[in-house]
Amino acid sequence: GNFLECGKKGNLFHKEILSDYIASLLSFVDVKAMKPFHIVVNAGNGCANIAFSELKKHLPFHFTELYMDPDGSFPHGVPNPMLEECRKPLVDAVLSEKADLGIAWDGDFDRCFFIDEKGHFVEGYYMVGLLAEYFLKRHKGETIVHDPRVFWCTEKICHELGGKPVESKGGHAFMKETMRRVKGIYGAENSAHHFFRDFSYCDSGMIPWLIVAEIMSEKGKHLGELVEEMEEEFPCSGEINLTVKNSDFILEQVKEKYGKGASRVDLIDGVGIEYDNWRFNLRPSNTEPLIRFNMETKGDRKLLEEKKKEVMDFIHSLE
Missing domain, CATH: 3.30.310.50 (Alpha-D-phosphohexomutase, C-terminal domain)
Incomplete structure (x- = not known):
């Protein structure tokens, strides 16, 4: 504790960042246009509820919530919705509740995963196509960044809507570098990482499902109906x-x-x-x-x- 006295002292101030973060998330969608869907959410005892508990206050949806309390012992299993056994509670709840949509997050909630109205898991590949279409219809001629795993569907959507598809090595560091270099409006890995130019080129596990809810409201269709054609035209193995x-x-x-x-x-x-x-x-x-x-x-x-x-x-x- 024997420190020299500083000639010029700094200032201490407090900043509430959560409200600004929620406002940033909501800026991607038109909440007033959203319909009152019944959505089942599962945080897997990860950290998603820190943001979700505030975000839901601004939304018109009815939520059924599973395993929302953060708990590092993970009493209900590892929060990895890529594993089928980790998705089962969400699938069961969507079916039993007759919900419109199911959403699961991984532990640090930078990824979100989707269960459609029939209880089917929707591969991340088709979510990339759905969101690419969303952005290109609103922003003509923009660039969409995708990873090398599966991308024929994404390329087709870009070509049909006048967008430019750019391939990037997978991994968040490489995706962000490519996104910045080509100024991509949206980019994604099929592993459910979705990157947004207006989110500092970073990935978010909250923005994608908000956009999906807006698309469902706008088109009057459930998620399964929205991706059905893509699934038929470009069937994939999953990872x-x-x-x-x-x-x-x-x-x-x-x-x-x-x-x-x-x-x-x-x-x-x-x-x-x-x-x-x-x-x-x-x-x-x-x-x-x-x-x-x-x-x-x-x-x-x-x-x-x-x-x-x-x-x-x-x-x-x-x-």
Whole structure:
């Protein structure tokens, strides 16, 4: 405590930031245009309720709330809605309550996940398409940033609405860098990270579901109806994690086998192999001994299942 006296002392002031944060979230939508939906929300005992408890005061919705109290012991399981078992309480509640929509957040609520009115999990891929369409219809000619996993649907929407699709390596640091470089109005990873130019190019787990509620209100349709056409036109595998010992070796072998007859080989993030009517991406995890597999086709679910099994069987044969 033996400090020198400073010639010029600073000032202490207090700032209430939560109200400004809530105002920022609400600036993305027209609350007055929203219909009084019944929405089930699940924070998984993560941190989402710190913001949600204030945000809901400004919204016309009726909420059924699950596991909203932050609890680091996670008594109801890890808050990772990518896992099917973590989504079950939300699915059950949507069905039993006959709700219009279900929303789940991960622990730090920078991602949100959607259950439609029929209790079906909506892949992040189609949420990217839905939000890209939303922004391009309001802001002509803007740039949309997407990751390399699956993107044919996003590209099609951009081309039809006069937008510019830009591919970025996955990961929040790379997405933000690309977003700033190309001044993208909206960007997303299929893992449910959604980035917004007017949110300092950062990702948010609150803005996407507010926009979805506005789209549902505007179009008079539930989420399942909004993504139905995309799901049929571009069926995808969802992200499949494969445990491996040597990801570099496997990626090289996959590139060697499938790259020869491909129309495009993309190395921006892992290995992306593209043919006329099907494509896949294989990328290593940065933190685990895993490679992440994603595949899509052009309207052919049978081909999706056949090629998914073929590629995964080849990967397993290398172990």
